[in-house]
Amino acid sequence: MIPVAKPLIGEEEIKEVEKVLESGFIAQGPKVAEFEEAFANYVGVEHAVAASSGTTALHLSLLAAGVKKDDEVITTPFSFVATGNCALYVGAKPVFVDINPKTFNLDPELIEGVITKKTKAILPVHLYGQPAQMDRINQIAKAHDLVVIEDAAQAHGAMFKEKMAGSLGDMACFSFYPTKNMTTSEGGMITTNNSQMADMARILRAHGEKERYQHVVLGYNFRMTDIAASIGLVQLKKLNGFNKKRVENAEYMTEHIKDISGIESPYVSPEVKHVFHQYTIRVKEGKRNVLMEYLNQEGIGTGIHYPIPIYKQKLYQEMGYDDNCPETEKAASEVLSLPVHPALSIEELEKIVISLEAASDKIF
The missing domain is CATH 3.90.1150.10 (Aspartate Aminotransferase, domain 1)
Known part of the structure; x- marks a missing residue:
């Protein structure tokens, strides 16, 4: 059987995992920080925040962007269910807009028709690896003071008008699930140029902890391990x-x-x-x-x-x-x-x- 998807893991990844296991530092540590820096440089943004999955990256992004109970998030219904569910996680309502039949991506010309006083964010998906029409989406968002969060779970290395997916909105989220263009086995990444959002995402992924045992907000355990990051560093070079x-x-x-x-x-x-x-x-x-x-x-x-x-x-x-x-x-x-x-x-x-x-x- 020719598989529809196949992760490519080589000796390089195995050796890097062995090094981490031998080091004894296998939770979130120096390898995660190294992977974040490398991924931010690849995408061309100031900040990258590693997470335990693409789904938790989406969840963290909405929280870091200030999306809360009873807010509305405009997105596409033609995606994996996590795209809609991440809005539900924060108590918001996903509002679905139909797709462009050629690209399968959210049709930006339908967005303004569903914007209300409750709308807080637009969450376009770069489906199948093809970026959404980000110029128009950002134009609409700016006119209505909305946050744009890219669901780039399928778009590692994709580009829109010579700009990398992950650098096109206020924040973006990637998945490193085994079937993706690169993998960490499980894992996710948030990319952004917004320092405040990046800092909040880091706090929220670690039990709301700003300093050791100082918990300033309700947070989660959404951290990536150094094991996963060591795989990601090798995969990023191969991407x-x-x-x-x-x-x-x-x-x-x-x-x-x-x-x-x-x-x-x-x-x-x-x-x-x-x-x-x-x-x-x-x-x-x-x-x-x-x-x-x-x-x-x-x-x-x-x-x-x-x-x-x-x-x-x-x-x-x-x-x-x-x-x-x-x-x-x-x-x-x-x-x-x-x-x-x-x-x-x-x-x-x-x-x-x-x-x-x-x-x-x-x-x-």
Whole structure:
């Protein structure tokens, strides 16, 4: 089976983990601080704050930005559920805006229609590794005095108009889950140029502790370990190479499948560097599950990111959400992710293309 995602861990990562284990300092320590500095430099911001996951990074960011009970956070319903849940964690209400059907990202032209006196933040997602339309989003945020927090969980190394994802809003959050473009096994990172927000995030991730045993606010245990950071430092050095291979794989796929009937290859905005966390096609209405089953039988792993809009999840339905985002719902019924990870061989890429061609003849 060609997996749809595959973490690439080498001897370098293993050796660095061994060094940390031998040092005896395995909780948050010098390696975390080194990783934060390296990641901030990579993104091009002043501050990076490591966290235990991408989800806890989002949670901390909203708290550090001052989002609180009964505030509203505008975001996309076409994402992993953590994007919406992070607003719930702080007592705020996620307000969902439909997507641009080409990029799958939040449609900025729909934002102003849902802004109210309670709106505090906009949380765009750089879905699949393609940055959202940040110029327009920031313009709207500035006009309405709103905070912009990028969900960059899938966008390590992506760029919008030559600026790195993670440096485009007031704050940004990355995930280092094993399937991401780089990994620490589990982990997350907040990036920002705002010193006050960075300081608050650091306090909140460590039980609200400003100084040893001096707890100034209600905080959490959202710290990263030195074990995870040691992996991250090696992976960060490899990230550009990983992304280069992802882009090359995506370009090969698009070139060879763009004319296959029944499927639509991914759109890439001319304003961005897309890093293809996922290579996600659209499949002719009603045929996705048939195609997915066919590919799986041929030994090709697939994924659906994401089959259910966040507002249609049981949790949100029970909270009374009855949103109607037609582009999101259409995408949720048509998208299918194919392997694009850096470990793919040319033979595997050829097999995916040949299988899609054969599937087109049989299914569509």
